[in-house]
Amino acid sequence: MGYKKPSLIEKVAEKLRIIPDLHKDKYQEYEEDMRQFSDEEVAEMYENFPSPDRWDDWVEYDPKAWPKKVKKTYQIIPTTCFNCESACGLTAFIDKETQEVKKFEGNPHHPGSRGRNCAKGPATINQITDPDRILYPLKRKGKRGEGEWERVSWDEVMDTISARIRKAINEDRHNEIAYHVGRPGHEKFMNWILQGWGIDGHNSHTNICSSGARFGYNIWYGYDRPSPDHANAKFILLVSAHLESGHYFNPHAQRIIEGKMKGAKLATMDPRLSNTASMSDYWLPTYPGTEAAVLLAMARIILKEGLYNRDYLENWTNWQEYLHAMHSDKEVTFENYIQAMIDEYAEFTPEFAEKESGVKASMLVQIAREIGEAGERFASHNWRAAGASNLGGWAVARCLHFLTVLTGSVGAKGGTSPNSWNKFSPTQPNPPKPHKKWNELHFPKEYPLAFFEMSQLLPHFLKEGRGKMDVYFTRVFNPVWTYPDGFTWIEQLSDEEKFGIHAALTPTWNETAFYADFVLPMGLASERHDINSYATHGGTWVAFRQPVLREAERRNGNPV
Numbered sequence: 001m002g003y004k005k006p007s008l009i010e011k012v013a014e015k016l017r018i019i020p021d022l023h024k025d026k027y028q029e030y031e032e033d034m035r036q037f038s039d040e041e042v043a044e045m046y047e048n049f050p051s052p053d054r055w056d057d058w059v060e061y062d063p064k065a066w067p068k069k070v071k072k073t074y075q076i077i078p079t080t081c082f083n084c085e086s087a088c089g090l091t092a093f094i095d096k097e098t099q100e101v102k103k104f105e106g107n108p109h110h111p112g113s114r115g116r117n118c119a120k121g122p123a124t125i126n127q128i129t130d131p132d133r134i135l136y137p138l139k140r141k142g143k144r145g146e147g148e149w150e151r152v153s154w155d156e157v158m159d160t161i162s163a164r165i166r167k168a169i170n171e172d173r174h175n176e177i178a179y180h181v182g183r184p185g186h187e188k189f190m191n192w193i194l195q196g197w198g199i200d201g202h203n204s205h206t207n208i209c210s211s212g213a214r215f216g217y218n219i220w221y222g223y224d225r226p227s228p229d230h231a232n233a234k235f236i237l238l239v240s241a242h243l244e245s246g247h248y249f250n251p252h253a254q255r256i257i258e259g260k261m262k263g264a265k266l267a268t269m270d271p272r273l274s275n276t277a278s279m280s281d282y283w284l285p286t287y288p289g290t291e292a293a294v295l296l297a298m299a300r301i302i303l304k305e306g307l308y309n310r311d312y313l314e315n316w317t318n319w320q321e322y323l324h325a326m327h328s329d330k331e332v333t334f335e336n337y338i339q340a341m342i343d344e345y346a347e348f349t350p351e352f353a354e355k356e357s358g359v360k361a362s363m364l365v366q367i368a369r370e371i372g373e374a375g376e377r378f379a380s381h382n383w384r385a386a387g388a389s390n391l392g393g394w395a396v397a398r399c400l401h402f403l404t405v406l407t408g409s410v411g412a413k414g415g416t417s418p419n420s421w422n423k424f425s426p427t428q429p430n431p432p433k434p435h436k437k438w439n440e441l442h443f444p445k446e447y448p449l450a451f452f453e454m455s456q457l458l459p460h461f462l463k464e465g466r467g468k469m470d471v472y473f474t475r476v477f478n479p480v481w482t483y484p485d486g487f488t489w490i491e492q493l494s495d496e497e498k499f500g501i502h503a504a505l506t507p508t509w510n511e512t513a514f515y516a517d518f519v520l521p522m523g524l525a526s527e528r529h530d531i532n533s534y535a536t537h538g539g540t541w542v543a544f545r546q547p548v549l550r551e552a553e554r555r556n557g558n559p560v
């Protein structure tokens with residue numbers, strides 16, 4: 001560890017001032033302290049962005065007119081991206097001549113994304129100008145899936161759907177109404193409404209996504225997601241490819257690299273040589289389904305070599321209860337507890353883990369030691385991948401969190417916090433009474449440990465005659481494409497006996513909307529109101545998505 005020489009690319013980037021000069025003080029002796037960006041360096045990063053005091057009248061050359069120098073004047077309005085859950089900051093550039101949005105760029109004042117976006121953020125311009133986008137409520141003509149539509153009014157949509165919902169509720173057919181979410185984004189608002197209707201009507205995609213990992217975390221500490229502080233970590237362990245495909249991948253990616261630039265080591269556990277793995281100090285290409293064995297072997301090394309955080313374990317775990325319950329013959333001492341844990345995991349030797357996973361024993365011993373040495377500054381994450389696609393995948397997050405507990409990095413600077421600690425969670429006023437219904441199409445009794453709705457089974461249950469959906473909403477969700485058996489969805493969505501009315505709320509056409517009765521347009525990043533707060537890093541923020549043209553009018557003193 002210690003001082004790390006800049007690479008050639010870093011040297012050139014620093015010289016050209018593309019990135020701040022991170023090596024001028026040879027700061028990376030991070031045993032003493034981790035480097036933070038100074039105010040001047042942060043200001044330097046912002047120099048490439050228009051400063052907010054010029055947002056109402058920003059002039060720049062039109063790149064399309066090149067080589068001519070044609071000046072364009074813009075009004076800049078902030079909003080947040082709607083193309084994944086990170087909700088990165090965007091700034092919309094509105095041409096002051098035409099009042100049209102011309103482009104989207106990052107917003108350096110957004111604490112999560114800090115001005116940096118993935119390609120999908122600026123691509124919002126393609127979405128709002130897409131000639132095929134859905135602009136009006138559409139109603140099906142002809143049979144479902146035939147592709148014939150007519151424009152209808154919102155009044156007709158509201159009257160038809162609400163009358164049907166009301167009838168179902170009055171006739172005690174509560175199980176026949178569902179709001180199936182792909183991307184939520186309206187922070188509990190819809191749950192509040194469903195509760196007001198007194199129904200168990202929320203359905204999600206989570207069981208084919210993050211449910212496995214969430215379960216593993218939740219049974220440790222009651223929070224179902226991790227929030228790693230990558231930027232301040234000394235060792236980062238990623239299960240799967242977080243630089244390019246993890247949850248909050250852009251805000252995470254920039255902080256993982258920031259951590260690395262400050263000297264942190266990065267290990268990636270992924271069968272694929274992903275971009276993330278290729279940027280890592282260690283790549284652990286585990287055979288799928290063997291990740292937990294590797295993590296337990298690491299845990300055992302930390303225990304055996306005394307690399308654990310005694311203070312944390314003594315004060316924050318129920319080790320005495322464990323000894324009472326499992327080793328009542330032993331005296332209740334911390335030393336006896338540690339020995340009992342070493343014995344508990346006796347089979348998880350490095351050699352056993354190597355045989356199981358294909359990862360060399362020497363490498364996992366090395367990583368375990370470095371994790372132990374990183375102490376509280378051990379950041380880690382598991383979301384989909386290993387947690388989602390293996391029988392027992394939930395155990396991966398559980399075993400990963402075991403390392404977090406052993407190092408005492410739970411909630412520490414440079415460690416891994418529960419996600420709710422880094423997220424503002426609004427509460428709605430006047431909450432309705434909890435509903436008294438249990439929808440067995442979502443939580444069937446034969447799966448009592450289901451952590452989220454067993455949504456992948458819905459069309460199969462309908463096919464078996466276990467119920468029907470009288471009013472079914474899909475919301476930014478495409479089950480025909482997303483679930484493994486899209487053709488079963490098509491078969492059931494085509495059947496009006498199974499799905500009475502299907503309303504697809506979507507900003508774009510998709511395979512599921514094609515089988516709807518109503519296709520209801522939604523606003524994109526620059527067209528809607530939402531409040532966002534997500535655990536993108538070690539900090540909490542709240543952002544506001546807004547219709548930028550309307551906001552521009554308001555700022556210009558015009559009625560909106």
Ligand code: SF4
Nearest residue numbers: 081084088118121250
């Ligand atoms: S990472 Fe950020 S910019 Fe990219 S899609 Fe997600 S929210 Fe948008």
